Each structure stands twice: as structure tokens, then as C-alpha cells.
Amino acid sequence: xxxxxxxxxxxxxxxxxxxxxxxxADDKMVRGHLESCVDCRNRANAVSLLQQTPIxxxxxxxxxxxxxxxxxxxxxxxxxxxxxxxxxxxxxxxGPH
Amino acid sequence: xxxxxxxxxxxxxxxxxxxxxxxxxxxxVYRFAARWLADPDxxxxxxxxxxxxxxxGLKNYRGESxxxxxLFSITLNAARSVARSQKRRGEIRLDxxxxxxxxxxxxxxxxxxxxxxxxxxxxxxxxxxKQRGAVSLRIYEGLSFKEIGEIIGCSxxxxxxxxxxxxxxxxxxxx
Numbered sequence: 001x002x003x004x005x006x007x008x009x010x011x012x013x014x015x016x017x018x019x020x021x022x023x024x025a026d027d028k029m030v031r032g033h034l035e036s037c038v039d040c041r042n043r044a045n046a047v048s049l050l051q052q053t054p055i056x057x058x059x060x061x062x063x064x065x066x067x068x069x070x071x072x073x074x075x076x077x078x079x080x081x082x083x084x085x086x087x088x089x090x091x092x093x094x095g096p097h
Numbered sequence: 098x099x100x101x102x103x104x105x106x107x108x109x110x111x112x113x114x115x116x117x118x119x120x121x122x123x124x125x126v127y128r129f130a131a132r133w134l135a136d137p138d139x140x141x142x143x144x145x146x147x148x149x150x151x152x153x154g155l156k157n158y159r160g161e162s163x164x165x166x167x168l169f170s171i172t173l174n175a176a177r178s179v180a181r182s183q184k185r186r187g188e189i190r191l192d193x194x195x196x197x198x199x200x201x202x203x204x205x206x207x208x209x210x211x212x213x214x215x216x217x218x219x220x221x222x223x224x225x226x227k228q229r230g231a232v233s234l235r236i237y238e239g240l241s242f243k244e245i246g247e248i249i250g251c252s253x254x255x256x257x258x259x260x261x262x263x264x265x266x267x268x269x270x271x272x
Contacts, residue, residue, distance in 0.1 A: 012242075039268070046264065055132060066123055071112050
């Protein structure tokens with residue numbers, strides 16, 4: 001039998017329930033509800049399928065150098081541009097006003 | 098050193114501290130982008146862009162939300178923008194599932210499983226953006242509706258409604 005309030009509560013707990021991250025009391029409540037509610041069981045099946053869907057695997061070389069790449073990119077962005085480098089050379093790094 | 102100390106150091110230009118923050122959140126940012134885009138190369142590009150933008154924007158990060166929540170909102174904007182330009186060019190890839198060969202499963206079952214995963218990813222991608230965001234952030238990242246609302250740009254109540262509507266549509270299409 002469908003109970004909209006219970007279905008909403010269970011619907012919100014399904015991801016954590018499937019991941020085994022709910023309290024014992026919630027686990028018991030969700031299990032009990034899923035046994036009697038076909039709609040929520042179908043929702044749980046859909047969420048379970050999505051949770052098992054694999055994540056595309058990154059290229060190992062790019063993945064391993066990811067942190068260095070990001071830090072390097074922030075450094076590059078904060079390097080002075082060519083005109084600024086000429087200015088710094090001429091005026092010793094004093095900013096134009 | 099805890100995360101807030103690393104953030105303070107990174108805000109003052111300490112790139113080692115920022116590198117440690119990247120290390121801490123790299124998996125989550127990549128995972129979110131990769132699920133959104135279904136393309137590992139594009140997801141890595143987006144993840145890199147997210148962290149570079151985060152470094153530039155650290156001075157504006159006030160710590161009102163969790164650092165990861167803030168990163169997710171940057172990721173969502175970046176991934177959405179890539180997905181939209183991809184859509185305009187008609188290049189949508191939804192081949193998620195083909196990259197994890199499981200040799201214990203018979204070929205037919207393996208193919209059926211890969212089909213089911215691809216279909217699930219496609220149906221999730223078909224949801225309106227806010228529903229998709231709410232469902233993804235809830236089922237993959239376990240975020241609260243308050244955090245989801247901050248990321249997708251709506252109230253906690255609206256994030257909850259978007260999640261329920263999204264799950265309802267997925268129930269109808271996937272079961």
C-alpha cells in the first residue's frame with residue numbers, strides 16, 4: 001500500500017540505504033517499506049542501477065600528473081605578460097599609475 | 098593540517114597548500130564532471146579548469162559552504178557549459194559502461210549489463226538540468242538538500258522537489 005509521506009521519506013534515504021550508510025533503525029524502516037511498496041522498490045532499483053554505472057576511466061598519465069598540472073597552470077596564469085615583463089625590466093617592477 | 102588552514106595558505110598564494118587541496122578533492126570533482134559529461138578527457142579538462150578557477154576565486158570564498166560544495170558549484174557550471182557547446186555541435190557521448198570489462202560475467206550478461214548502464218546514464222542525462230543535478234549530487238555524492246540547493250541555485254525545498262521529480266521520471270523510464 002502506498003503512503004505518500006513514507007514514500008517521500010524512504011525516497012530520500014534510498015541512496016544512503018543502498019550505500020549502507022543509514023542507522024539500524026532507518027535500515028529496518030526502509031527494508032520494511034520496500035517489501036510492501038512496489039513504487040519505492042522500483043525507485044530503489046533505478047537508483048541502484050545508476051549507482052552501479054561505472055565512471056569513465058581517465059587516462060592514467062594525465063591522472064597521475066593532474067595535481068602538478070593544475071598547480072603549474074595557476075603559476076602560468078600569474079606570470080606577468082610580455083609588456084609587464086618589459087615594464088618591470090625598465091622600471092624595476094614599480095607598477096604604472 | 099586541516100582543510101581551513103590549507104585554504105588560508107592557498108588564499109595567500111601558497112601553491113603547495115593549494116596542491117594538497119587539489120589532491121583532497123580531485124576524485125570528487127573528476128567523478129562529478131565525468132558523470133555529467135561521460136567523457137574522461139573532457140572531464141579532466143573541466144576538473145583542471147575548476148581548480149584553476151578555484152585558485153583565482155579563493156579570495157571570494159568565505160567559507161559559508163563546505164569547500165567541496167563550492168567546488169561542485171564551479172564544476173557544475175563548467176560541465177554544463179561544455180555539455181551545451183557539445184550539444185550544439187551534436188557530439189553527445191553516452192558510452193559509459195564500456196570501459197570496465199568484467200571477465201567473470203558471461204558475454205551476453207556483460208553486454209546486457211553494459212546496455213543497462215548506458216541506458217541509465219542516458220536517462221539521467223535526459224532529465225532537466227536541476228533534476229539531474231539534484232539526483233546526481235544526492236545519489237553519487239550523498240549531499241544534503243541544503244548543499245544541493247546551493248550548488249544548483251535554488252532553495253533546500255526546491256532541491257528536494259527536483260530530486261523527487263527526477264527519481265520519479267527515472268523510475269518510469271528505467272523499470
